[in-house]
Amino acid sequence: MNSPLADRLRPQCIDDIVGQHHLIDEGKPLRNIIESGNIPNMVFYGPSGVGKTTLASLIAKKTHRSLRKLNGTTASTADIKSIFEELDGFDGINGILLYLDEIQYFNKKQQQTLLEYIENGSITLIASTTENPYFYVYSAILSRSTVFEFKPVEKKDVVLAVNRAYKYLEKEYGIQVDITPEAVEHIAYACGGDVRKAMNAAELSVIASKAVDGKISITKDTVSQLTQKSAVRYDRDGDEHYDLLSAFQKSMRGSDPDAAILYLARILAANDLSSACRRLMVCACEDVGLANPQIIPIVKAAVDAAMMVGLPEARIPLADAVILVAQSPKSNSAYNAINKAMSDVESGKAYGFPRQLQNKHYDGADVQVKGQFYLYPHDYPNHWIPQQYLPDGVKDTVYYVPSDNKNEQAYKAYWDKIKHTDNRVKK
Numbered sequence: 529m530n531s532p533l534a535d536r537l538r539p540q541c542i543d544d545i546v547g548q549h550h551l552i553d554e555g556k557p558l559r560n561i562i563e564s565g566n567i568p569n570m571v572f573y574g575p576s577g578v579g580k581t582t583l584a585s586l587i588a589k590k591t592h593r594s595l596r597k598l599n600g601t602t603a604s605t606a607d608i609k610s611i612f613e614e615l616d617g618f619d620g621i622n623g624i625l626l627y628l629d630e631i632q633y634f635n636k637k638q639q640q641t642l643l644e645y646i647e648n649g650s651i652t653l654i655a656s657t658t659e660n661p662y663f664y665v666y667s668a669i670l671s672r673s674t675v676f677e678f679k680p681v682e683k684k685d686v687v688l689a690v691n692r693a694y695k696y697l698e699k700e701y702g703i704q705v706d707i708t709p710e711a712v713e714h715i716a717y718a719c720g721g722d723v724r725k726a727m728n729a730a731e732l733s734v735i736a737s738k739a740v741d742g743k744i745s746i747t748k749d750t751v752s753q754l755t756q757k758s759a760v761r762y763d764r765d766g767d768e769h770y771d772l773l774s775a776f777q778k779s780m781r782g783s784d785p786d787a788a789i790l791y792l793a794r795i796l797a798a799n800d801l802s803s804a805c806r807r808l809m810v811c812a813c814e815d816v817g818l819a820n821p822q823i824i825p826i827v828k829a830a831v832d833a834a835m836m837v838g839l840p841e842a843r844i845p846l847a848d849a850v851i852l853v854a855q856s857p858k859s860n861s862a863y864n865a866i867n868k869a870m871s872d873v874e875s876g877k878a879y880g881f882p883r884q885l886q887n888k889h890y891d892g893a894d895v896q897v898k899g900q901f902y903l904y905p906h907d908y909p910n911h912w913i914p915q916q917y918l919p920d921g922v923k924d925t926v927y928y929v930p931s932d933n934k935n936e937q938a939y940k941a942y943w944d945k946i947k948h949t950d951n952r953v954k955k
Contacts, residue, residue, distance in 0.1 A: 532724070532727075532728055532731075533693060533696070533697070533727045533728055533730065533731040534577075534723070534724040534727045534728060536696075536700075537692070537693060537696050537727065538582055538585070539582055539586070540586075541586065542559065542562065542583070542586055542590075545579050545582060545583060545586075546579075546681055546685040546686065546688050546689045546723060547578060547579060547679070547680075547681030547682060547685045547686075547721075547723070548578065548579055548583075548678055548679065548681075550679070551676055551678070552583070558676055562586075562587055562590060562591075563590075565590075565591050567587060567591055567593075567625070567652050568652075568673070568674050569646055569652060569653040569654070569669075569672050569673040569674070570653070570654045570655070570673055570674050570675070570676060571631070571654075571655045571656070571657065571661045571665060571669075571670065571673045571674070571675045571676070572584070572654060572655070572656040572657075572676055572678055573656070573657055573658075573659075573660070573661050573675055573676070573677050573678065574658070574677055574678025574679060574680075575658055575678070575680055575721065575722065576658060576722055576724065577681075577719075577721075577722030577723050577724035577725050577726075578678045578679065578680060578681055578721065578722065578723065579678060579681075579723065580629075580656040580678055581597075581627065581629065581656065584625070584627040584654045584656070585627070587625065587654065588625040588627075591625070593623050593624060593625040593652065594614070594623070594624045594625065595624075595625050595627060596611050596614075596624055596625070596626050596627070597626075597627045597628075597629065598611075598626065598627070598628050598629070599628075599629045599630055600628060600629060600630035600631050600632065600633035600634045601630055601633045603628070603634075604638075605637075605638055605641045608626075608638075608641055608642055608645060609641075609645075611624060611626060611645075611651070612645045612651065615650050615651070623649075623650060623651070623652060624650070624651050624652070625651075625652045625654060626646075626651050626652070626653050626654070627654050627655075627656070628642070628653065628654070628655045628656070629655075629656050630656070630657060630658070631655035631656065631657050631661075631664070631665055632657045632658075632659045632661075632664035632665070636666055639665070639666035639668075639669055640666065640668070642669065643666070643668055643669055643672075646669075646672065647672075653669075653673065655669070655673070661675055662675075679721070680720065680721020680722070681721045681722070681723050682721070683713075683716045683717055684716075686715075686716035686719060686721070686723055686726050687712055687713065687716045689723050689726060689727060690712050690715050690716055690726050690727070690730050691712060693726075693727045693730040693731065694707055694712075694730055694734075697730065697731060697734050701734060702742075703734075703739050703742050703743060703744060704742060704743040704744070705734060705743075705744055705746065706743060706744065706745045706746070707733075707745075707746040707747075708746070708747055708748060710747075710748040711733075711746050711747055711748045711750065711751045714748050714751050714752060714755065715729050715730060715733075715751050715755060718751075718752075718755035719755070729751065729754055729755050732754050733746050733750055733751050733754055734746070736750065736754060737750060769800075769803075772791060772794055772795060773795070773803055773807050775787070775791050776788060776791035776792060776795060776804070776807055777807045777810070777811050777815075779791055779854065780808075780811045780815065780850060780853045780854045781811060781815040781858065783854055783855065783858065784854060785850070785851045785854035785855055788850050788851070788853075788854045789847060789850055789851060789854075792804055792843075792846060792847065792850050793843075796839060796840075796842070796843050796846070799839060801834065801835070801838070801839055801842055802835075804834075804846060805831045805834060805835060805846070808827060808830075808831060808846065808849055808850060808853065809827060809828065809831055811853055812824050812827040812849075812853050813862075813863075814860060814863045815853070815858050815859075815860060815863075816853055816856045816857070816858055816859065817858075817859045817860060817861065817862045817863065818859050818861055818862055818930075818931070818933075818935060818936050819856065819857040819858055819859035819931060819933035819935055819936065820856045820857055820933075820935070821935065823852065823853065823856055826849070826852065827849045827852070827853065829845075830845040830846060830848055830849035831845075831846075831849070833845040834846045857933045857934075858931075858933075859931035859933050859935075859936060860931070861928060861929060861930055861931045861936060862928070864929070865927040865928040865929075866927075868925075868927050869927050872922055872925065877921045877922050878918075878919055878921060878922045879919060879921060880919045880920065880921070881919060882915075882916045882917065882918070882919065882920070883901065884901045884902040884903070884915060884916070885902065885917065902915075903915050907954045908954055909949070910946045910949065912946050912947070914947070
């Protein structure tokens, strides 16, 4: 019993795997590939505890290949070469399936070495990673592999695995386990889609409970103490971090206060106060912007308050601000304007200044017509007079296009009226 329960109770056939219906249900592409026996090189991408290792083992078993496992955190180039040397032996008769876990930890040179041994097809590679393979896996390996994305296991499927775990533990420990449905549901929820974590929590709840007359009782209170915060998946350097922040900002942009407040709660549960504040501030400026310009100082005040009081109280001003941003009318006109202007600056089109805007009040010998010719707007009716402000290279470019919200339309109507008035005579 020294090995984890998830290893002792590992599924013996594909139908025993819980979750990943989009990949391994009857008629799904990966299931068809496995049943054909023609296994390509593959990359399994997804979070921990969702069946990647289990499925790789079952593929090797079904296709009668010798399974070899390496982990990218500890394996070396020499380990890869030693597996290749086995091809001439008895274990290599039907080919070798190499399961390389955490391939993202292999550097480019190691991945290039691996490429040499999968080119001729004698070694079939199944690599797994919790990170986006298009960022971390060598492009030459990706081009020779098929990527399959594994997803967190849904709660209803985890419930099946947890119930299976308790039945197994009853036989293994020789005791009767009386567990409430609420306790099973809590484990399934708290594992965050990680079946391995759920099964280990089930075993821990048995170990932590005292048997009376060969029977133990497990309640929701028991498992709650053993699974605190285990539902929080959050690697600050990984995809889960950026996916969560992306979902948070997109929910505010999409004017869904319920989703936005949920993602805020998940970020704060991981104690990432600074990321929540930053994304909230960006969203107020980028996505609400000129449709409700007063929101920017309001959100800034909420962020300042949150940073001052810290967690857990910080959740209160941030919740106010998140709901306000989600409910506000939206405009990205300023965001679009600055992006277009930055593009012209970077391309070199927007250089120089109109003469009348320069800070110097004298002309060099090369200037044909002397004088600055700046018109002071306050000297004219409505404090405006037409003159060129943009550099010659972009003088007719429009960067700012008002959105259709009432604030920007009111300003547009005001300036449309002013700019169609003859203001050429000074006050």
